[in-house]
Amino acid sequence: NAGVTQTPKFRILKIGQSMTLQCTQDMNHNYMYWYRQDPGMGLKLIYYSVGAGITDKGEVPNGYNVSRSTTEDFPLRLELAAPSQTSVYFCASSYSGGIMNTEAFFGQGTRLTVV
């Protein structure tokens, strides 16, 4: 079972470049999330989606954009990369229905360095 798959695993960007982090899940989860983890810190929510066509901001959305055209895919777009966006990015998904004890399933992460 693939679960949540992120690509690429590693990427180095130059300041001002743009890129898209890909995320796909095969569990038919309606809810998907993007988190970032800065060195030595916990994860912070960037954006989330409750279903195809519906997205909303999390705690740290500045500098990022998302889209959700299908249930499976939730790409994260960085338009003008800045050194402050150097981080590890995690995509996650969870079961819908408002059940509190359903855990989020995480991808393996994308380590992004902006130089």
Added chain:
Amino acid sequence: AQKITQTQPGMFVQEKEAVTLDCTYDTSDPSYGLFWYKQPSSGEMIFLIYQGSYDQQNATEGRYSLNFQKARKSANLVISASQLGDSAMYFCAMRGPDLIQGAQKLVFGQGTRLTINP
């Protein structure tokens, strides 16, 4: 606003000993969920255990148990009979009620790095 505090940046424990990782939380919502995740050096996030705010019993999952003290707003993770493979970062996280959308918006603590010595 919700907040998670993990006050132990690092813990060193002898193999086979029990270990308690501290987590305190702050929320004004009566309904919430508390999660523990393990992050090994390979980087993935592994779900360990969940405790709901209305659960009467402390959660247990194999060698993991959650010492939930609601009045003190603490949700400590207890690992019994520690193993070398338990060496990792451990994160406590909280989910508040999202009554409209039902999303799993988690707030994480800063983590505790646990090292198991042979």
